[in-house]
Amino acid sequence: MHDPSGTGDRLHVAIVTDAWHPQVNGVVRTLATTGDELQAMGHRVTFITPADFCTVPCPTYPEIRLALLPQRKIARLLDAAAPCAIHIATEGPLGHAARRYCLNRGLPFTTAYHTKFPEYVQARSGIPPEWTYAVMRRFHAPSSGVMVATASLRRELAAHGFANIRDWTRGVDVGLFHPRPSILDLPRPVLMYVGRVAVEKNVGAFLALDRPGTKVVVGDGPQRAELERRHPEAVFLGARQGEDLAAHYASADVFVFPSRTDTFGLVLIEALASGVPVAAYPVPGPLDVIGDSGAGALDEDLGLAVDRALGIDRELARAHALNFTWRRCAEAFVHNLQPFDSDLAGTVAA
Template sequence: MRILIVTDAWYPQVNGVVRTLDTVAHELAELGHVVGFVTPDQFRTLPMPTYPEIRLAIAPGRRLARTFAAFAPDAIHIATEGPLGWAARRLCLRRGLPFTTAYHTRFPEYVKARFGIPLALTFRIVRRFHAPSRGLMVATRSLHEELSGRGFGNLRAWSRGVDLERFTPGPRDLLPHLPRPIFTYVGRLAVEKNIDAFLKLDLPGSKLVVGDGPEMARLKVQYPDAHFAGARHGDDLVAHFRAGDVFVFPSRTDTFGLVMLEAMACGLPVAAYPVAGPLDVLSPESGAMDEDLAVACRRALLLDPAACRRHALGFTWSATAAQFAYNVAPFRQDWPRAALPAPIPTRAPRR
């Protein structure tokens, strides 16, 4: 199939949505599919209010239609509910083209955290966005049950994976000056990530924060005893995972939490709240969950790093891509595999 993915989240953003779409696109190419992207860097953009690192496409309609025509997709997937997502939705409905969507982000909760808009109002808008979708892909059973209870339909499972060749146990001597145990957070520094809940804990050893975002300046001032490493990538990121003793995941609003898989693949046990995401991803051997996050952190210290790695082995990107390909809604149902064109490199750069 020729699969066109429309997403408002793209590089230079580094988050779970971007990493998922990038990696799945490459895995789909390995399966024989041709993948194209529609992303904000193809349009005029403006910065998102309160989060200028995110660029939003301006009036993408005409160029989007030309992109659709030039790529000639067999299936369309609309990944996000931003300006590009809404424009692609309108175009598909106008032309009678089936499409799938995904619930990557707890958009209503994020809007409430940033602007105080009631959840019910935003859920009504998001539900309307996804209503025509032939399949709304969700990452976990908990999210499936929650959205079903809120009136969302056509829900389909789409799990996540981890690069088990890159994220591996290894040397832990990157930060010898930090007292142990080292409690590590990796991710965006944004209000919805609830990082204060981690940094205010009374814990032994050190707190390591890896990542960047709009909350960086405030957090560094408010928590001077924490070690802020900034954004890290590639082998440097892996080394920072390995340097820790426990990975702390304080978010209550993530739909999955890819970083938990990356931490476990490196042999790091996870401490988290017992909420959707951690409840779906962690096992008793690989993570500790408690409404008292400090209790979870201390319990996680007792877990076996080898068991964490073994648990992560159950999450592969190849399985994730196959699940995605099964979920999309091609315009025709009779595409014989032998007739598929040869795979070509996707637009997604390897990062």
């Protein structure tokens, strides 16, 4: 048996994910950065992603690629990797294939609840969330540990009948995201949203705000063209990465987070680390990240939240972000894993 504390034997963990580059979102950033931290801690990480398979575009979301008939190949990849722990990050085709692989072989595995699919499905199709929660609950039921980012999400999932829930915090690269001079020559204040431009993110609520200054959207997604037509007064800058993204964050006066369905909101702490206070609804995610820190303003009236956030000291926002580190995130991930003896892999037919 391996020591999951990170202080004894080193682990070889296989992370199976349907969300991967070139997607730009919090799930991909969390997994990639956690992988980097794990390797810096001396662990070995094997990622199994859609890049390893033939894929087709996801309906209504073509930038997401779905693996075609992955069962046999994922078994070959996991057999060849011979990890001592398996983490299934997503509930897509690869996640289901890896889940079946583990169940057929009697191997323990962990999962994560990154995305509120029931709420997303309702926003896109009208299907009642209870139906989708039943599917999600069945997927995660055999997991040795369902990793969640916040206490609010833990309570929500427990109320929906999920078990074996484990805490897995998030981090931010405070060396990349930090206060710096603005690169945007726009009427102030600059109110900024960063993230996917999709219906479940509720970006329309941000753009509908009647406030002075300039509303800026950094990101891309299926709703971008529609919102650009409806809001010609807003500035849409598309997706940005690395130093370019960090410079844009720091150019905002307030970071506006209109989503009501995020499980955490990694962009919240990226904005805070950039010295930008947050305005958001008082819902899970913002409630957990901002809490009573004073680094942001939460209100059911998003406009009032913006007004209050404009008065928050940028140094306070930065100081609060320093509580979130990727090393702490990686340590929690390792602690939650359920290792097994790697020579068990492949002993039972798929």
